[in-house]
Amino acid sequence: MRLRRVNPIKEILRPLVQLLIFVLGSAVIVSAFVLLLALLLRPTRTDIDIFQVTLILLPQVLIDGITLGFMYAIIAMGYTMVYGVLEFINFAHGEFVMFGAFAGVELLIWLNAQGILRTSELWLAVVWLILAVLLGMGVGGTLAVSAERFAYRPLRGTPRLVPLIAAIGVSFLLQDTMRFLQSAIHGDFYRTFPEFGPFAQRLTLFSLSIDGRSIDIAIQYKALLLITFAIIMLVALNYLVNATRLGKAIRSVAQDQRTASLMGIDVNRIIALTFLIGGAMGGAAGVLWTFRFTRADPYMGFIPGLKAFTAAVLGGIGSIVGAMLGGMVLGLLESFAASYFSIFSRGAFGAEYKDIFAFGILILVLIFRPQGLLGGKTTQKA
Amino acid sequence: MSTQVASTNRFMQLFRGPLGILLTLTYVGVIAALLMLEPRSLLWRLLLFTALALIYFIPQRPAVKMILGALLLLLIVPMVGLRNPFLLEIGFQVAVFATLALGLNVVVGFAGLLDLGYVAFFAVGAYLWAFFGSQQLWHLNDPPGTFSVYPTFPLEAWWFWIFIPLAILAATATGILLGFPVLRLRGDYLAIVTLGFGEVIRVLANNLDKPINLTNGPQGITPIQRPPLPPFLASSEVLTTLSGWAGRPIGLNDIYGFFFYFMGLIVLIVTIVIARRLEHSKLGRSWTAIREDDIAAVAMGVPLRRTKLTAFAIGAAFSGAMGVLYASNRTFVSPETFSLTASISILVMVILGGLGSIPGVVLGAAVVTLLNIDILQTLSLLLSSLRQGNDVIPLIGVPWKNLPTQLDPARYQRFVFGLLLIIMMIFRPEGMVPAERARLELHEGEEGFVPEVRLEGEVAPNADEQPAD
Numbered sequence: 001m002r003l004r005r006v007n008p009i010k011e012i013l014r015p016l017v018q019l020l021i022f023v024l025g026s027a028v029i030v031s032a033f034v035l036l037l038a039l040l041l042r043p044t045r046t047d048i049d050i051f052q053v054t055l056i057l058l059p060q061v062l063i064d065g066i067t068l069g070f071m072y073a074i075i076a077m078g079y080t081m082v083y084g085v086l087e088f089i090n091f092a093h094g095e096f097v098m099f100g101a102f103a104g105v106e107l108l109i110w111l112n113a114q115g116i117l118r119t120s121e122l123w124l125a126v127v128w129l130i131l132a133v134l135l136g137m138g139v140g141g142t143l144a145v146s147a148e149r150f151a152y153r154p155l156r157g158t159p160r161l162v163p164l165i166a167a168i169g170v171s172f173l174l175q176d177t178m179r180f181l182q183s184a185i186h187g188d189f190y191r192t193f194p195e196f197g198p199f200a201q202r203l204t205l206f207s208l209s210i211d212g213r214s215i216d217i218a219i220q221y222k223a224l225l226l227i228t229f230a231i232i233m234l235v236a237l238n239y240l241v242n243a244t245r246l247g248k249a250i251r252s253v254a255q256d257q258r259t260a261s262l263m264g265i266d267v268n269r270i271i272a273l274t275f276l277i278g279g280a281m282g283g284a285a286g287v288l289w290t291f292r293f294t295r296a297d298p299y300m301g302f303i304p305g306l307k308a309f310t311a312a313v314l315g316g317i318g319s320i321v322g323a324m325l326g327g328m329v330l331g332l333l334e335s336f337a338a339s340y341f342s343i344f345s346r347g348a349f350g351a352e353y354k355d356i357f358a359f360g361i362l363i364l365v366l367i368f369r370p371q372g373l374l375g376g377k378t379t380q381k382a
Numbered sequence: 383m384s385t386q387v388a389s390t391n392r393f394m395q396l397f398r399g400p401l402g403i404l405l406t407l408t409y410v411g412v413i414a415a416l417l418m419l420e421p422r423s424l425l426w427r428l429l430l431f432t433a434l435a436l437i438y439f440i441p442q443r444p445a446v447k448m449i450l451g452a453l454l455l456l457l458i459v460p461m462v463g464l465r466n467p468f469l470l471e472i473g474f475q476v477a478v479f480a481t482l483a484l485g486l487n488v489v490v491g492f493a494g495l496l497d498l499g500y501v502a503f504f505a506v507g508a509y510l511w512a513f514f515g516s517q518q519l520w521h522l523n524d525p526p527g528t529f530s531v532y533p534t535f536p537l538e539a540w541w542f543w544i545f546i547p548l549a550i551l552a553a554t555a556t557g558i559l560l561g562f563p564v565l566r567l568r569g570d571y572l573a574i575v576t577l578g579f580g581e582v583i584r585v586l587a588n589n590l591d592k593p594i595n596l597t598n599g600p601q602g603i604t605p606i607q608r609p610p611l612p613p614f615l616a617s618s619e620v621l622t623t624l625s626g627w628a629g630r631p632i633g634l635n636d637i638y639g640f641f642f643y644f645m646g647l648i649v650l651i652v653t654i655v656i657a658r659r660l661e662h663s664k665l666g667r668s669w670t671a672i673r674e675d676d677i678a679a680v681a682m683g684v685p686l687r688r689t690k691l692t693a694f695a696i697g698a699a700f701s702g703a704m705g706v707l708y709a710s711n712r713t714f715v716s717p718e719t720f721s722l723t724a725s726i727s728i729l730v731m732v733i734l735g736g737l738g739s740i741p742g743v744v745l746g747a748a749v750v751t752l753l754n755i756d757i758l759q760t761l762s763l764l765l766s767s768l769r770q771g772n773d774v775i776p777l778i779g780v781p782w783k784n785l786p787t788q789l790d791p792a793r794y795q796r797f798v799f800g801l802l803l804i805i806m807m808i809f810r811p812e813g814m815v816p817a818e819r820a821r822l823e824l825h826e827g828e829e830g831f832v833p834e835v836r837l838e839g840e841v842a843p844n845a846d847e848q849p850a851d
Contacts, residue, residue: 089570154808159823161496162811164573165733168498168726169803176797183788302722306581309574348593355585359578366571367563 006243015238018321019231022328023069027062030332034058034340041344053343059217061339062332067223067292069331070230074285075308076315076323077237078144078278084254084318085274088152091167093282094305095174096144100136100283101296102178105191107132117196125197126225133229133287140283143174144275153268171301179298190297193290199225226288233284234324237277241320250274254318303355307334310362316372325373334358397440406440406450409433414458421466424760430459431748438741455647460640464628467636470643474711475755477646478704480747481653483731484740485700488657490729491738491817492666493693494673495565496573499580500728503698505587505720506556507549507705512603512715513596515542526591526599535607542609546706553702554695561694565687580725587717602716606709608638615641642711649707650744653700657740660696669693670819723796727754730799733806736813737820745815754795762792 038054078093111117111128119125151170155163182189202218209215241247252260253270261267289304290296311330315322338351365372397405410433417426437450455473463470482504489497513519519536521529564575591599614620615637624632660666668689671679680686709715727750735746768782775782806813812820 089574151804151808158811159494160570161490161494161737162807164496164570165729166804166807168729169800169807171800172723172726172796173800173804176794176800180789180794180797183786187786187788189788303581306574306578310578313571313574350589352585352589356582359582362578363563363575366567366575370567370571 011243065332065335069328072311073324073327076312078282080312080323092170094301096140096279096282097286098301100140101286101290103139104132104136104287112194136283136287137280141276141280144279148275193294316374322374470639474642474646477650483747485697487743489697493669499576501725502580502583503553503701504705507702508709511706515607539607539610549702549706550699553698557695557698565690604714736816739817742815758792
């Protein structure tokens with residue numbers, strides 16, 4: 001732990017620059033690879049000009065990948081912070097995401113039913129969206145703290161397997177609790193994000209012309225908003241962990257619980273707060289996820305949870321910067337796999353294989369660099 | 383089995399001596415009679431199951447218990463099965479899942495490696511036989527849902543017996559391939575990788591209907607061949623005699639019910655023997671050593687990765703073999719069977735019964751399987767019959783009719799499993815029938831803790847007394 005005085009401006013700028021480097025770096029590398037592959041495959045295809053198709057799709061694939069990557073990064077924060085402090089994989093984190101999503105969606109559905117959401121003003125729609133995200137954060141955070149208090153804290157100090165199994169139990173219990181609540185109230189267990197505001201409109205950045213066809217490079221307000229929210233959250237989290245007293249306490253608990261408590265830090269409180277922060281990030285990510293993919297259902301947390309964990313491991317678990325990088329790389333790779341796999345294999349393999357792709361990456365990382373891309377501390381034992 | 387005799391429970395004292403045998407026999411007889419009268423009652427079925435548990439726990443000599451157990455399993459269950467074939471189906475499924483749970487117990491209980499995608503190996507075995515034991519080989523270029531059933535199969539039914547060892551090989555190979563990169567890392571990684579692997583197998587099964595139709599996608603493969611019946615069982619004389627006993631026509635399907643029930647029993651007994659032998663072998667002690675403290679184990683000369691990998695591969699082998707059996711019993715496989723819930727339900731069996739405890743795991747498997755295929759289903763049926771009527775739910779005053787169909791108890795397996803896992807972990811992490819070591823470990827230093835001394839059998843050595851290789 002460094003006891004130096006921190007410069008707040010620097011602490012805000014640093015993660016911003018890091019994020020920019022990660023986004024641009026991975027985007028450039030992945031795009032270059034795909035374009036190269038398209039060039040190589042070009043002579044084998046007579047039906048379509050595969051290079052041109054690739055190029056036309058590229059901007060949208062990149063934007064999708066980056067938004068997905070940011071969402072993975074936010075969810076991965078929950079895993080990586082809890083892992084940093086307790087060395088424990090919180091399997092139920094995906095369910096905090098799911099509960100946050102439902103809270104946000106329910107609020108918006110209710111507002112919509114009141115007629116409040118019928119607005120074409122962008123800023124007003126954004127305000128309601130922020131409200132939903134805040135509610136999602138509240139619910140996710142509360143849930144995480146209660147899970148910690150009632151299911152994980154009694155098990156601290158037991159053999160490793162015990163809390164891990166309890167976490168799986170919490171995950172299953174929460175899934176069906178939500179399913180039960182939704183079924184009992186609405187008769188159906190999934191909810192759809194209400195359509196409101198001018199989020200689907202596109203902001204045209206510039207136009208390109210390829211072979212005489214003009215292509216607008218445009219970005220949806222939706223994607224722009226998602227990215228903005230994510231950046232704000234990631235920067236805020238970075239600031240919290242690196243530049244505040246609380247962050248210092250969290251880092252010291254992560255380093256050595258006993259010594260931290262000797263220094264007058266209330267370890268239980270810090271662990272609960274870590275869960276609160278992680279759960280709140282997860283809840284917010286849940287609302288953003290349904291904002292992007294429109295559907296909230298009780299089992300929606302599993303796959304993003306698994307992917308976000310992969311992202312955390314990819315970046316180096318326990319490291320916040322690593323989780324951001326891991327999320328970005330994974331989001332881009334997945335988006336590219338989902339779009340181009342089918343084109344390159346002539347439709348033989350569809351977008352369904354993107355999950356396998358993500359998982360393959362996890363295995364490769366574990367074989368060749370188990371400490372992750374940015375992880376210094378090795379997780380290998382014996 | 384004998385070490386469990388040391389029960390000091392007051393209630394169990396009733397079952398001492400010849401009088402105890404008589405009492406047990408009376409209980410079993412009454413249940414059997416009730417079941418014969420009302421073969422479809424859930425309550426009697428559950429009581430029959432408690433009779434089996436009772437036989438296991440009563441303070442009698444092992445030989446006596448064996449005879450009582452055999453009487454129940456080999457005579458009474460088949461007799462009732464003549465009236466209600468569902469009982470045999472339950473028996474078969476309990477046997478299959480108990481075998482699966484014993485395999486997972488080797489991985490999680492003995493070696494302490496958390497495997498959350500155990501069902502993936504089950505799927506490997508099931509799809510292996512589903513592919514070669516059905517007509518799928520002829521439909522490689524047909525999209526799902528476009529082809530009809532032919533009277534012949536590419537492979538004859540007796541190939542079933544060849545495919546059991548083949549499935550064991552395939553599952554073991556998969557296990558080694560998956561475990562090799564991951565097992566040098568800490569246990570949590572294995573959990574997440576196996577979780578992902580389970581998901582991958584499901585995605586593959588769902589999507590490998592193109593470019594070549596290997597799995598027939600979400601529709602699943604059917605019909606799958608069952609192993610050939612021994613000729614004496616399929617003869618018409620046997621059928622007529624049995625029909626006479628049962629009071630209803632007995633067809634080949636019923637005979638298959640008996641066949642699979644007995645096969646399940648044999649497989650389970652063989653598995654229990656193997657698991658017991660493994661537990662006390664040198665390998666089993668190495669597993670205990672790495673589970674308790676892998677650094678100390680390595681220092682004592684236990685080859686860490688090889689030992690872990692063996693546990694993982696053996697667990698996978700059990701699972702693969704059961705896959706073949708299960709596929710041929712159902713004559714149908716689809717990706718749905720191999721969901722995460724299925725993996726976790728096997729884990730729940732192991733945890734509920736007691737990590738590392740063989741009788742516990744079998745008991746856990748029986749309880750969870752009954753819950754899955756019998757109790758929850760019966761509750762669902764009950765609910766849907768209530769929904770047909772005009773009654774009102776007490777306390778809330780809402781008519782049953784208005785209850786959403788989504789509230790079907792059979793859909794809330796995850797709730798039950800989640801709750802069971804949390805409660806077991808917090809209050810009784812060693813399970814219902816704990817392994818001796820786990821009980822000692824988890825309650826050491828608690829108030830009122832008296833280490834129970836084993837009456838018979840050897841005392842397992844401590845991990846730090848592991849002899850060096």
